[in-house]
Amino acid sequence: NAGVMQNPRHLVRRRGQEARLRCSPMKGHSHVYWYRQLPEEGLKFMVYLQKENIIDESGMPKERFSAEFPKEGPSILRIQQVVRGDSAAYFCASSPKTSGSPYEQYFGPGTRLTVT
């Protein structure tokens, strides 16, 4: 019973390159969330998606960041023209349909992005 899967686990990019982070939710989960944890800081919400829909992107930086969750395949968090300040751990979480409560979210192992 696989949990949330993320790849790559570690990603090194030079300034100005693009970073693509992938997330496959737990089986049976249709909601995906992305969070970012900067060094020595707490996790911050970035975006909430369902299949083919962005539900809440209030935590996404206005530029360079985008996310998608296509009908087929994993969710992708894309960072264009990376800068050193993008270096962080990016965690994906998933939850089942929220017909009940609470909204328990289960996290993947994260992708550690280092921008050199």
Added chain:
Amino acid sequence: RKEVEQDPGPFNVPEGATVAFNCTYSNSASQSFFWYRQDCRKEPKLLMSVYSSGNEDGRFTAQLNRASQYISLLIRDSKLSDSATYLCVVTEGGGATNKLIFGTGTLLAVQP
């Protein structure tokens, strides 16, 4: 004011001790509450959801006081394996979003 506030610690306790963590949240519309634990350089793992009536899971007891906007976690008979950062987490509030708001965590170090 932070949305979710926790004492950062560290809490250094001997094995077998009882330790309590407290947390306050600022949004009275928050509807769901959780404790997660995070080991160093790992992902957060759900420890327990927190209900208004209070709930217990083995050595762990969580309490919620909506009037005071206060959440607590009690760990009895601490084990070395309990050493981790404990994250107080609430949902943002009503509406369609399931956004989680994290505290910065309380570090627990259980000593042999």
